[in-house]
Amino acid sequence: MQLTQYTxxxxxxxxxxxxxxxxxxxxxxxxxxxxxSRNHLVKVIHNLAAKGFILTTRGRNGGMKLxxxxxxxxxxDVIRNTESNFDIAECxxxxxxxxxxxxxxxxxxxxxxxxxxxxxxMDKYTLADVVTRGGLLNNPVRPPFASRSG
Amino acid sequence: MQLTQYTxxxxxxxxxxxxxxxxxxxxxxxxxxxxxSRNHLVKVIHNLAAKGFILTTRGRNGGMKLxxxxxxxxxxDVIRNTESNFDIAECxxxxxxxxxxxxxxxxxxxxxxxxxxxxxxMDKYTLADVVTRGGLLNNPVRPPFASRSG
Numbered sequence: 001m002q003l004t005q006y007t008x009x010x011x012x013x014x015x016x017x018x019x020x021x022x023x024x025x026x027x028x029x030x031x032x033x034x035x036x037s038r039n040h041l042v043k044v045i046h047n048l049a050a051k052g053f054i055l056t057t058r059g060r061n062g063g064m065k066l067x068x069x070x071x072x073x074x075x076x077d078v079i080r081n082t083e084s085n086f087d088i089a090e091c092x093x094x095x096x097x098x099x100x101x102x103x104x105x106x107x108x109x110x111x112x113x114x115x116x117x118x119x120x121x122m123d124k125y126t127l128a129d130v131v132t133r134g135g136l137l138n139n140p141v142r143p144p145f146a147s148r149s150g
Numbered sequence: 151m152q153l154t155q156y157t158x159x160x161x162x163x164x165x166x167x168x169x170x171x172x173x174x175x176x177x178x179x180x181x182x183x184x185x186x187s188r189n190h191l192v193k194v195i196h197n198l199a200a201k202g203f204i205l206t207t208r209g210r211n212g213g214m215k216l217x218x219x220x221x222x223x224x225x226x227d228v229i230r231n232t233e234s235n236f237d238i239a240e241c242x243x244x245x246x247x248x249x250x251x252x253x254x255x256x257x258x259x260x261x262x263x264x265x266x267x268x269x270x271x272m273d274k275y276t277l278a279d280v281v282t283r284g285g286l287l288n289n290p291v292r293p294p295f296a297s298r299s300g
Contacts, residue, residue, distance in 0.1 A: 088153050
């Protein structure tokens with residue numbers, strides 16, 4: 001039972017931006033901070049901007065920031081917009097499903113209810129909860145390259 | 151957000167056995183009915199027997215059946231015993247986790263709560279609900295090879 005790496009990285013970007021209220025963050029900064037691929041990040045960031053979670057500015061002094069305060073970004077909304085699918089089992093994908101009992105099986109509706117249980121719990125929290133709960137706000141983002149050059 | 155194919159197949163085996171109250175089912179029968187690999191099934195069945203969900207009998211007239219009535223097999227219990235891990239995100243696996251913000255990040259406890267929401271919903275239902283909800287019990291298992299030979 002896993003969320004995709006895409007959702008994981010999307011949340012990391014948002015967390016980074018929530019902590020970094022001073023100015024714009026950049027792709028190299030975030031990639032280096034988390035030690036993850038720039039190429040992956042570019043796709044993640046493109047989607048976050050398209051879905052209205054972040055604002056991006058192009059150019060030499062460009063970068064990105066949250067589109068609204070962390071307290072207005074609901075975690076359930078993020079996951080709904082980053083998980084490529086919510087196909088808990090084969091029968092959720094009508095195009096590829098081959099399970100012969102699907103028409104008469106009660107499992108799908110039970111799975112859906114359980115999935116709603118997951119999402120509803122995520123809907124109770126915002127990005128602000130993530131950064132305040134564990135004390136992230138008291139541990140300001142310090143990109144590795146900044147400390148190296150400073 | 152997906153469960154493993156292993157859990158999917160485990161549930162299919164249990165559903166098949168819940169429907170097939172007459173005698174013992176065999177690996178070839180279940181493999182042919184669902185159109186899935188015998189090798190996969192053997193591992194799934196071995197685990198279901200080891201975890202006490204089914205009873206197996208070896209030999210020429212051997213096979214398998216549920217160890218107790220479907221109403222006594224809780225879906226949450228099945229999933230707990232078939233999902234290889236419940237690592238929703240990288241930070242759940244302490245051995246492989248590389249996320250630098252883990253010590254101060256509030257996301258893990260929120261994920262755990264959401265995961266509990268999923269499992270609790272599955273704990274409300276039994277194998278009996280799966281086969282009665284969708285009408286599976288009114289559509290008896292008829293293995294393809296049986297109808298072909300009969």
